[in-house]
Amino acid sequence: MYAEVIVDIAHSDVDKIFDYECGEGIEAGMRVAVPFGKGATTGFVMRVKGESEVPRERLRKILRAEDTPALTAESLLLAKKIAARYRVPLALTLRLFLPAEMRSGKVGERYRTVCRLAEGEPTLSARAKQQRALVEFLKDNKEADSALLREKFGGALKALLESGAVVAEKRRVFRDPYRGGESAQPPRVLTPAQRAAAETVRRSEKTVSLLHGVTGSGKTEVYLSLIADVLREGKTAIFLVPEISLTPQMLMQLRARFGSQAAILHSGLSAGERFDEWMRLRDGIARIAIGARSAVFAPVENVGIIVIDEEHDGSYSSESAPRYNTFDVALFRAQYNGCKLVLGSATPSVETYRRAKEGEFELIRLPDRINARPMPAIELVDMRREVRRGNATAFSAALREKLSACLSEGNQAILFLNRRGYSQTVICRDCGYCAKCENCDVALTYHSEEDCLKCHYCGARYRMLSVCPSCGGKHIGYVGTGTQRVVLELKKLYPSARVLRMDMDTTGGKEGHFRILRKFSDHEADILVGTQMVAKGHDFPSVTLVGILDADMSLHFPDFRSGERTFQLVTQVAGRSGRASAPGEVILQTYDPENYILRFAARYDYEGFYAHEIGMRAATNFPPFAKIVRVMVTGEEEKETVEALREVYETLRSLYAGSPEKFLFFNRMHAPIKRIQNKFRYQVLMRLAGGGGETLQKIYALCAEIKYKNVLIYVEENPGNLS
Ligand code: ADP
Numbered sequence: 157m158y159a160e161v162i163v164d165i166a167h168s169d170v171d172k173i174f175d176y177e178c179g180e181g182i183e184a185g186m187r188v189a190v191p192f193g194k195g196a197t198t199g200f201v202m203r204v205k206g207e208s209e210v211p212r213e214r215l216r217k218i219l220r221a222e223d224t225p226a227l228t229a230e231s232l233l234l235a236k237k238i239a240a241r242y243r244v245p246l247a248l249t250l251r252l253f254l255p256a257e258m259r260s261g262k263v264g265e266r267y268r269t270v271c272r273l274a275e276g277e278p279t280l281s282a283r284a285k286q287q288r289a290l291v292e293f294l295k296d297n298k299e300a301d302s303a304l305l306r307e308k309f310g311g312a313l314k315a316l317l318e319s320g321a322v323v324a325e326k327r328r329v330f331r332d333p334y335r336g337g338e339s340a341q342p343p344r345v346l347t348p349a350q351r352a353a354a355e356t357v358r359r360s361e362k363t364v365s366l367l368h369g370v371t372g373s374g375k376t377e378v379y380l381s382l383i384a385d386v387l388r389e390g391k392t393a394i395f396l397v398p399e400i401s402l403t404p405q406m407l408m409q410l411r412a413r414f415g416s417q418a419a420i421l422h423s424g425l426s427a428g429e430r431f432d433e434w435m436r437l438r439d440g441i442a443r444i445a446i447g448a449r450s451a452v453f454a455p456v457e458n459v460g461i462i463v464i465d466e467e468h469d470g471s472y473s474s475e476s477a478p479r480y481n482t483f484d485v486a487l488f489r490a491q492y493n494g495c496k497l498v499l500g501s502a503t504p505s506v507e508t509y510r511r512a513k514e515g516e517f518e519l520i521r522l523p524d525r526i527n528a529r530p531m532p533a534i535e536l537v538d539m540r541r542e543v544r545r546g547n548a549t550a551f552s553a554a555l556r557e558k559l560s561a562c563l564s565e566g567n568q569a570i571l572f573l574n575r576r577g578y579s580q581t582v583i584c585r586d587c588g589y590c591a592k593c594e595n596c597d598v599a600l601t602y603h604s605e606e607d608c609l610k611c612h613y614c615g616a617r618y619r620m621l622s623v624c625p626s627c628g629g630k631h632i633g634y635v636g637t638g639t640q641r642v643v644l645e646l647k648k649l650y651p652s653a654r655v656l657r658m659d660m661d662t663t664g665g666k667e668g669h670f671r672i673l674r675k676f677s678d679h680e681a682d683i684l685v686g687t688q689m690v691a692k693g694h695d696f697p698s699v700t701l702v703g704i705l706d707a708d709m710s711l712h713f714p715d716f717r718s719g720e721r722t723f724q725l726v727t728q729v730a731g732r733s734g735r736a737s738a739p740g741e742v743i744l745q746t747y748d749p750e751n752y753i754l755r756f757a758a759r760y761d762y763e764g765f766y767a768h769e770i771g772m773r774a775a776t777n778f779p780p781f782a783k784i785v786r787v788m789v790t791g792e793e794e795k796e797t798v799e800a801l802r803e804v805y806e807t808l809r810s811l812y813a814g815s816p817e818k819f820l821f822f823n824r825m826h827a828p829i830k831r832i833q834n835k836f837r838y839q840v841l842m843r844l845a846g847g848g849g850e851t852l853q854k855i856y857a858l859c860a861e862i863k864y865k866n867v868l869i870y871v872e873e874n875p876g877n878l879s
């Protein structure tokens with residue numbers, strides 16, 4: 157027998173099949189150790205066959221193999237597709253399907269030894285008191301851990317094992333990351349609207365359904381009901397959420413409903429826990445895979461449903477190689493398994509909504525909140541007027557008034573803003589000098605707690621300035637407002653209020669987010685101040701006020717999606733207010749109160765927003781009517797990087813010259829941020845008509861051929877971030 161092996165080295169030079177001789181018992185999907193060059197390496201068996209073209213004397217033998225294949229047939233097929241689509245080595249895409257812990261070999265399976273009595277009455281000498289006690293103990297307990305028995309009865313265990321009176325058995329144990337918190341919750345009775353939504357998904361002839369339900373409309377219960385269905389049929393489920401550390405409530409809900417059938421794949425777990433959760437899925441012990449985008453590669457077979465919650469979220473496109481799109485992978489798996497793919501959002505992405513409206517996806521609406529609770533009213537506050545009135549704080553008079561009322565009624569409030577830190581930037585008021593990072597060419601942010609300047613791109617810290625390094629002036633000032641500064645101002649305004657801050661600086665560590673959210677959920681704080689993280693799907697019943705401090709920030713991002721992002725953000729943050737019996741309110745502060753995006757958001761008018769936005773995109777030829785493609789060229793040596801850029805540009809220019817009608821835009825330039833972490837950044841930016849089609853494939857193929865030792869070259873499609 158012969159095995160076709162891909163070696164686990166992600167380099168294009170070895171990105172091909174190598175044949176090895178193997179014995180019986182080798183199957184496709186197994187990880188194997190093989191001789192390679194002068195040494196050995198690990199690899200994946202892609203196929204087993206009876207013949208090989210390679211001459212016998214050149215064939216080498218597989219050294220070792222795992223007992224069970226780590227990769228399923230579906231995984232192998234999908235890995236090949238992704239490698240072909242994005243022109244990356246197969247070894248790299250195969251890795252997507254394995255927990256990193258498995259490849260490193262640092263974590264293994266954990267066992268314990270369980271002892272019980274052998275059949276028949278044991279014969280024990282009268283003097284062996286400890287042995288008799290142990291036998292009695294096992295009679296009472298049926299079985300016990302060997303460690304416990306050794307501790308309790310000392311050497312007696314060894315003697316009984318040797319005489320055969322007690323038998324030991326090795327058993328697999330799984331490290332359970334979410335022990336406790338399991339209170340076996342019965343399913344809720346679905347509302348008629350929820351029932352109808354679930355029914356439409358089941359009955360639809362379309363593979364993909366889009367559940368467009370306002371915040372608080374009970375989308376989660378619909379997913380859970382569909383998942384329960386497929387479990388009953390003996391199938392498995394994949395449930396994807398944007399950033400799992402931000403959604404502990406969702407996890408608890410799933411664990412409460414499905415117990416240990418649910419496995420959580422989450423980067424915040426310890427290596428051992430993650431490995432075990434993955435193994436439970438691979439072994440079929442757990443049947444629901446829950447996680448962020450990488451869980452779309454979960455090793456479950458016979459998939460009955462895939463859910464992508466908050467489908468509009470930017471975290472669903474990968475920003476490191478291979479730059480796959482989660483939806484595309486999920487769609488492949490749904491088609492392969494013949495199952496449904498359900499997308500859910502209160503603010504679907506423009507592209508998804510268009511596909512649903514055009515009939516490609518089943519469009520299902522949940523237009524009302526559970527129990528007909530009203531959507532919180534959103535009041536637009538003109539901050540220009542506040543400034544004219546001499547209010548230099550981050551809080552408008554309206555927000556202060558509502559905040560006082562909210563606190564005095566014993567309710568909770570969430571304050572959202574886009575920036576972390578004390579204030580955005582530090583400038584010299586005399587000469588306009590702006591403090592920048594030495595590695596990254598971006599403005600630094602002042603952090604008052606540590607009294608230092610930080611770079612939010614590379615994490616570098618700098619001492620706070622007292623004089624301007626450029627002109628020697630002493631008038632150093634701050635521009636903008638960050639989370640830290642808001643917290644300080646709040647403490648002055650409401651000395652007795654308990655304030656929590658949630659942003660990148662406060663959520664370090666494995667349980668960072670979890671701790672903060674739990675504290676707020678237990679009402680150990682009155683006000684939660686935070687960045688995007690507070691906008692996610694949290695369900696805090698006592699929150700009756702949401703303040704959006706700087707709604708404009710994301711509007712002025714140089715990105716075609718900035719309007720869409722702002723609409724989504726405002727809707728999502730506002731959606732945290734008034735979810736239980738007390739009605740909620742939202743104050744939206746802006747310097748641009750006439751802005752149409754904010755106006756649509758304030759009225760919860762998704763349709764109006766969509767109609768406007770899709771019209772703009774069509775008129776200006778932006779996605780989904782075109783595809784933005786960027787080829788990034790980055791390296792530490794500026795000369796080599798520029799050389800690589802020139803080659804990329806010249807190569808692509810001949811493609812462009814061949815069919816200019818397929819390009820709406822074609823140029824090379826510095827990336828907006830010229831340097832990050834000491835790497836120079838250049839780009840060839842293109843806009844392709846339609847979806848890109850063959851031209852896109854050619855761009856991938858051409859770029860894959862260009863190799864420079866110390867320069868990274870990669871292709872991005874409709875990048876979520878054009879900085
Ligand atoms: P969404 O994800 O659409 O924003 P959730 O799934 O968080 O909404 O549900 C909103 C709230 O309504 C939650 O507190 C949830 O427990 C509650 N809820 C959902 N479905 C029902 C139901 N059928 N009966 C009673 N309460 C429900």
Ligand code: ZN
Nearest residue numbers: 593596611614
């Ligand atoms: Zn930096």
